[in-house]
Amino acid sequence: MSNPNVIKGLNAAEKVVDIYATLTDKEGKPLFTFLFNPESKRYSRRADYTEAPTALTSTPSQQYKYTTGLTLLLNNLLMQSYAEGKTCKLLLQKLQGLMVADPTNSKLTPALVYFTWGSDKFGPAVITSLDWSESSWLNGEVAAARVNLTLLEVPILKLASTPTVKDLEAASTKTVVLTPRQVNEAADAATKWLKANVKKLPEKITALVKVNKYKLSTDPQGNVTIFSSKNENLGIVGNYKNGKFTTTNNSLKPSTSGLVNGLINSSTPVPPPLVNGLI
Incomplete structure (x- = not known):
């Protein structure tokens, strides 16, 4: 039985159907829409310390270094379009596109994304890992797959510091004054x-x-x-x-x-x- 006192302190939330998870940019524009909602979400975070010897004890002291960004793992995502006679290859390509830079279009770093599902939002983040296994095909192209996706939270300040080709060109022509x-x-x-x-x-x-x-x-x-x-x-x-x-x-x-x-x-x-x- 749950603790009723704890339940009273929690925020209320309503049950809503037909809401699909998406990856969006900072303005909320969809970059990728999931074909099926995640079956699970796993979060992890780590605080890093450096060990140092301590006098008169065998237990070392711990010097704090930093805390990593929150990691979101979306494992075993379903992509299934075989019954509809369509391939889901395009969806896999879109996910891969969010992991690479495109200097020819002034995109020098991979996209920053927000995982959005109803009122829940995670980000800004970058996609650090993507892998999938295919199980059905139509004319050789994937029509069913299971996908594993990892998102890593990054500082909000990065939104304003990601350089573009124009930024670098301007910096290269800027007059540098000697000290x-x-x-x-x-x-x-x-x-x-x-x-x-x-x-x-x-x-x-x-x-x-x-x-x-x-x-x-x-x-x-x-x-x-x-x-x-x-x-x-x-x-x-x-x-x-x-x-x-x-x-x-x-x-x-x-x-x-x-x-x-x-x-x-x-x-x-x-x-x-x-x-x-x-x-």
Whole structure:
């Protein structure tokens, strides 16, 4: 016999017929409708801890790490269309489509879904596992199958952070501004390059580098320009980006061919000086 006090504290629910389970997107648009409702739903969740030794006892302490998202297992789902003379292959293909990305259509990650059955809703979630066994066929195509489906709950924040192709393209063209530390790193890298190539620079620049009578300026985009001690613009040394110094935009005309680490492009415009200081 059930505990009547506990029963009184439960929420009321009505019995409704002809309601079929679906997988929907966050707006409630159906992505997949189940041919037959689930015969069972199994949920699981796990809290992860790291064991550590404890003094004066053989029982280790437990340091909490995280709690996994809720997992929903829908096992032994029935797909049966043999009697109607139809194949249920399309339903299996739809489920598989929710597990893959489609970069050509700006879909870089699999779909986030909600399992919805009447007033019950589970999600947002991703489909992590799908398998099925076929038992009947029409002209070789499946007409009866049993399907096992696993959904894993993901953070709601993921809804706003899933990138699209347009997002990535915009990010790649976005101007990246160097931090003060990176500006100094760019100047250091340019100094090392100048000293390594001192004999291959124009005579005027070679003379200045040998006696340290020059200045380096790094603009916010990482372009490093060399100036004389009298603030005469002598050209671009190179560019510092993502921790690497390259000289593909170098505009210093060499006295001999072949500078180290890069090509020469004398047509590259020189940015306005932002002097780091006399070296």
